[in-house]
Amino acid sequence: MSSSLRIGVIGVGTMGYAHAHYLAGGNVENAVLSALCDHNPARLEELKSLFPGIPLFSCTEDLLSAGKCDAVIIATPHYDHPIIGIKAFQNGLHVLSEKPLAVQLSAAEAFVQAADQSGKTFCIMLNQRTDPLYIKARQLIQGGVMGMPKRFHWIITNWYRTQKYYDSGSWRATWLGEGGGVLLNQAPHNLDIWQWLFGMPERIRAFCTQGKYHHIEVEDEALIYGEYANGATAVFQTSTGEYPGTNRLEITGDRGKMVLENGVLKLWRLKEAERTFCFEAQEPFAKIPMEYEEMSFSSKGSAHGRIIQNFVNHILFEEPLISDGREGVRELTLSNCAYLSSWEDR
Template sequence: MSTEAPLRVAVVGCGVIGRLHAEVAAHSPDLEVAALVDPHAPAAEAVAEQLAGLGRPRPRVHPDLASALAAGGIDVVAVCTLSGTHADLALEALEAGVHVVVEKPLDVAMGPARRLRAAAAERPGQVVAVISQHRHDPASLAVHNALKAGRFGTVTSAVANVDWYRTQAYYDSADWRGTWALDGGGALMNQGVHTLDLLLWFLGTPVEVTAHTARLGHERIEVEDVAVAILRFEGGALATLHATTTAYPDLGVRLQVHGTDGSAVIAADELTFLHTRDAEGLEGDQVARELRDAAEAPQGGYANPHLTQWTDIAAAVREGRDPWVTLDDGLLALATVRAVYLSATLGKPILVADVLDGAYDDQETHTGSTAPVGE
């Protein structure tokens, strides 16, 4: 446990994910929620009551980030608002001189994300992290560690499936859901980006994307509810990516990685299979052994990968180093999602490097073929 004073956090956006970040902070000796920001005061007050119920000091409540920053007493801003507002709010916080944590995705468009990246480069003393808490799952760590050590041999392929189900009522529950401007996409941008991030973490830099998207199971949304893509990586590996919100009754997430000397399967965040050639002949269950070696220190009685990532972020702030999940990681994941949508729209393979460099900035919004079959 740190003996230093906790970092004072302003949580911007008091919806579902903002409440989670506040709860995580309440269980961390490294963090204290100093301010809650939401234009809808009852939402912020509800989170303040939640924190009081957990025995933590009641934070200030502000209608916007500017007033929270002007009041002072903030070390870190956690951006937990609608996806299409992420980069602009993060930039506002960065320019105020505080550290920044952005929920996934980094934004819905490359332009704002690239401006944030340029501003961060001029402020090396300020930490900017993007939430990708599943990198801290023991299952993900076990696979990553084995890959990094070369124990899979030549990595040849991967299969990433995000087979979720969302009702029509889910999309009808808020005007911003299923819009390009604020949701930034559908099954891939909103639900599948975490699994895509793990795919990139495991296989490296994607080179080219070929994709199709469609809207087949929902009405009154602009975005896709099915996305299918093939990704080619720098190392030569190929991967298939499938994300949907039409897989009734919801089959969850499955990620497979294959190589000449080993393979692994993660299903529902659990390591269900890992077998490497170098472990053949060893006694005991290899999955259990790999998980034991990858396990991070428990955080008291509150087990949550968001807390594990926040612990790393707090350490990065105090040690003056990069966080484990950086702004560049979030930028690459966003560029890959955008490449999927561009490929589906333009009907051709898209180079991820071109998306990163701004070649498609004139097609930042309303991108993605979502026409139902027969339309």
């Protein structure tokens, strides 16, 4: 392998173009854009002028076997992520897949198995893990500041989309094209942060409403309720049909509460565990002494770019992966279970 990692982009639509443009602009250290692949002939003609000198392919297999790449970024429709990724691993290439890992868990598991067998780097574009707001929340939780987990409640309805958005492609918001709606297209990042901060629930009950706000066949609103072994609960509510939307996450434990909203983390630290205080307090309406603080965060630069840079650094310098592809199975488990719960009404 040369000193610069050669990266090909497969699927040069909105996200694929963004990744290709970022690479071609020299924004990723020790990496170069080395090839592009798209099945659309008209798009390939456009790419000739947009990326002069970059080899273009209309067939995925041709790119994978051409020897032009050390790694690929997959930015195709969801169903193709595991199909192309498995072939890439079989050709000895490192893989960075857009989210979600797949549409169905069985396909995601096959993707993971291929990665394990190849020995190559496997990464997924769960870029919200690079947001300093969520990084700090995770540090506080893992550091025991919140104590025993009690409740997780995320209202994430700022994914507003118009009907024009859904009409922009025949594959959009269809079961055969995307494999789902807001849970599979917009909210995978949030589902990932849910489990990254609070862990995976033992059971869930969900209500996914199809075409509530738009003329589409998949869900544009979803409500998920989760339960944990220790009695903790989680509520996750998302929609593409509310404006103005809300992005507010509240997490409580027996040692305090945190609220994440608008780049601010509000933290209440209890000086005594609530469960202990509850049974030892001598007054019926006693208040637990506590401290309050606010922390503001801003995320500079490209979140996608940070994941790509980390992907490259892991391959070349063994930097720990921020978003291992195997971990994409968890957020997909949440969405798949939500669909099943909603469809079976249980």
